Amino acid sequence: MEQVELPYQVRLEKFEGPLDLLLHLIRQNQINIYDIPIALIAQQYLDYLETMRSLNLAVAGEFLVMAATLLQIKSRMLLPVEERALDDEDGPDPREELVRRLLEYKQFKEAATELEDQSRRWRNVFTRPPEPLPAEEPEEYLAEDVSLFELVDALHDILARTPAATVMDIIPDHLTVRNQMNVIVERLEARESATFGELFEGPITRAMVIVTFLALLELIRLRIIRAYQAELFGTILISRTFTAMADVEDQVEES
Incomplete structure (x- = not known):
């Protein structure tokens, strides 16, 4: 790379x-x-x-x-x-x-x-008088956050589909990690989640891919967004956490 x-x-x-x-x-x-x-x-x-x-x-x-x-x-x-x-x-x-x-x-x-x-299961459990047990259902899969290395693997797939840079490629001034952090957060405001691949759709250069990926990592580090799989070995999804928008702007400014 x-x-x-x-x-x-x-x-x-x-x-x-x-x-x-x-x-x-x-x-x-x-x-x-x-x-x-x-x-x-x-x-x-x-x-x-x-x-x-x-x-x-x-x-x-x-x-x-x-x-x-x-x-x-x-x-x-x-x-x-x-x-x-x-x-x-x-x-x-x-x-x-x-x-x-x-x-x-x-x-x-x-x-x-x-x-x-166990903490996740008990977080929303409230005690009440015992009732007849319902029919046993399959245990729900708990969406797990993906690791850094799984994100790097997904990045390799994106880069494999992105044309190699030429000597004439110029990185625009607005293409910064901080700006891309705002772009990702804004994209997630009106929807519950987006796939990892959707962050890199449209005409995009390798420089844009890398800057967007760095922005994604920083947002995860700040716990503003999370990357997870809704099912085992499934598509990587990106979603906002419950952080208030004012807190998001403050954390982006401080990062």
Whole structure:
């Protein structure tokens, strides 16, 4: 992906970390977590970091530490099994510690998700005298917010359909992240939600795609909008939160 130089930088402290990215890649490639092909995952991980860099995203140092860890494991995996077994400190399989961290993190994340789901269910529950139980119905799917990495995947699809920039392309003065934040919020005022793809409809350049994507990330970070899927593996939808319009303008001004 070509880089568009932008003075604006989106901070990612409220998005996912390096372990989330690894779990995303493992799920995306349908990989056995106990037998991770390090060469493949390390390359895809580095590709994601390059994408973030090209989008001018402020990547936390922990992402770079994990990149170095993956490259170290990859180099050790290239050694013969006999030589690896001589290293008593790290064990015969250099992936063991990484797998342990991933499994532990996955357990904590699933527990946190379960607690959040319970909180959603009980939020609007009010006690009253017991009544006959109604017929059991299938459990409603709770719309889940999509991850940063799922948004990046969706962005790749948009960019694949967008003509490559030419040397004559000029970024207009009004094409800024702040302006695009206002455009997205205004688009969502008169409707319940929009699909991710609808934000990039019409004649659009790659620079416009990237600036709009950065605006989307900033609005999510500020909790002005949310990106979610109404059904498992469904289309990514974008909707306003219940933030008052005055608060939206104040947050956009402060960002």
